Amino acid sequence: MNVEFIQALDDIEKDKGISKEVLIDAIETALVSAYKKDFGSKDNVRIDISTDAGEVKVYSRKEVVEEVENENTQISLKEADKIDGKYKIGDIVEIEVTPGNFGRIAAQTAKQVVMQRIREAERDVIFDQFKEKEDELITGTIQRFHNDNILIDMGKTEALLPPSEQIAGEKYEIGKRIKLYVVEVSSTSKGPRILVSRTHPGLLKRLFEIEVPEIFQGLVEIKAVAREAGQRSKMAVASKDKQVDPVGACVGPKGMRVQAVVEQLNREKIDIVKWDESPEVFVANALNPAEVIDVKINKSDKIAEVVVPDFQLSLAIGKEGQNARLAAKLTGWKVDIKKESEIVKSPAKTKEIEKSAQELEKSLDEFEESSEMENEDLESKQEELEVQAEETEETKPEKELE
Structure with missing residues (x-):
């Protein structure tokens, strides 16, 4: 040297x-x-x-x-x-x-x-740089394919998009720029391993944070996200300002904001619902677009029993149970959906009606018995008065003579 x-x-x-x-x-x-x-x-x-x-x-x-x-x-x-x-x-x-x-x-x-x-x-610099981006949104360019994996060019390094994190039916072309969610960054002997996703619920959340200023400003909060990537998602939002409609803010004028996110996710359908502290109300909202008549919560078994009109049953359940399944994921409650006619005709409901009828009949009998006793008492008092009147008439002449 x-x-x-x-x-x-x-x-x-x-x-x-x-x-x-x-x-x-x-x-x-x-x-x-x-x-x-x-x-x-x-x-x-x-x-x-x-x-x-x-x-x-x-x-x-x-x-x-x-x-x-x-x-x-x-x-x-x-x-x-x-x-x-x-x-x-x-x-x-x-x-x-x-x-x-x-x-x-x-x-x-x-x-x-x-x-x-x-x-x-x-490698250490790159690792530190991307470690800070875990759970965040990044943009990369599709570089090449390796077996079923897709390698994304991130500038100084590559990110891995495995089959399990790819949206089914989405077309991936070399040179195309796409938005990705950073799932995990780990250190290996060959450098940092960056695992990214197109299916993670966090991707939907981060995209709305970009498109909706109210979320970025903290006026609207995303409470929960349930997603079946490439098909349908549900997102629950709440407002910290009473004057701001959380659902309307996310949908945007003429649906422009939600449509921008849909375009980024291979035309995935997105339901935006209002979050509520009451589990009954939240579950009912989560089944949107179906109309809900009643919700009963079983806290011990974590089950929400939902009643919907007969003609709304298929809409509430959704294609292959998708709407109900997403509602369950979103709320954290197991959703049991029944149509209105089933509740009326169910054995439990019939017994309840019969029991109510029996109690009503018993009450009527008691009322009639009470009324009969009152009538007998009145008749007895009337007879006593008539006897007293007759006695008074008989003694009256004598009193006059005196």
Whole structure:
């Protein structure tokens, strides 16, 4: 190595942010391995690199002992005295053993180490950059296909879009720019592994955050998202300002905002519903566009029993149960949908009606009995009054004579 190489390390430190001391330590470690490999040495050696002149020297380190058992790591006190009389038992003696052609080996090794460290530093920078973008939206260009995987060009690195994260039926063409949701960023020996998705519910959420200013400003909050990618999604929103309609804000004038998101998701249908603290109201809203008559909540079993008009049953359930399934995902409640006529004709309802009729009939009987008793009491009192009247008439002439 030479002075120019040392100066190059200074430039690398400035441009790449890799410490010069760290690079020199790494070069010295690599040179120890290179020396032992190329010269078959088993000695305990130390490499010294002069940062001024760029010179590289190899020193064999040996411990001073009374009796040598291992010539590779030990030296006798007598031999140590020949080098310098100051050494004592237990001291370390360093003897220069630099080979004549070691400069060439040192230069090649140093270059390899520096290049490796630069690559590692760049990987670390990319990893840190994309690690911050986990759960965020990014835009990339479709670069190539590998088996069923799609590799996305992100500039300095590639992102992986596996089959499980691709929208079924969506066309992916090389050179096409698409928006993606960053699911996970992990570090590997070959660099950062960036896993992206087109099916994640978070993608829908982030797209609405871009299209709807009220969400960005914090006036409207996305409470929950349920998605069957490429087919249909449901999103529950709430407003922090009573004057702002959360659903209307997300739909936008003439549906422009929601339509912009639909275009980004391969024409996926999106239902936007109003979130509510009441589970009964929220479940009813989640089944939109179906009309709901009644909702009863079973908290212990986490079941919402929903009653809909007969003609709305198929709409509430949806094609292959999709509407009900998405409503369940959105609300977190298991949704049990029944039509109105089933509730009326059900055995439980019939028993309830019969029980009510029996109670009503019993009440009427009690009322009639009470009325009859009151009538008998009235008749008895009337008879007593008539008797008293007759007695009064009979005694009246006598009183007049007196």
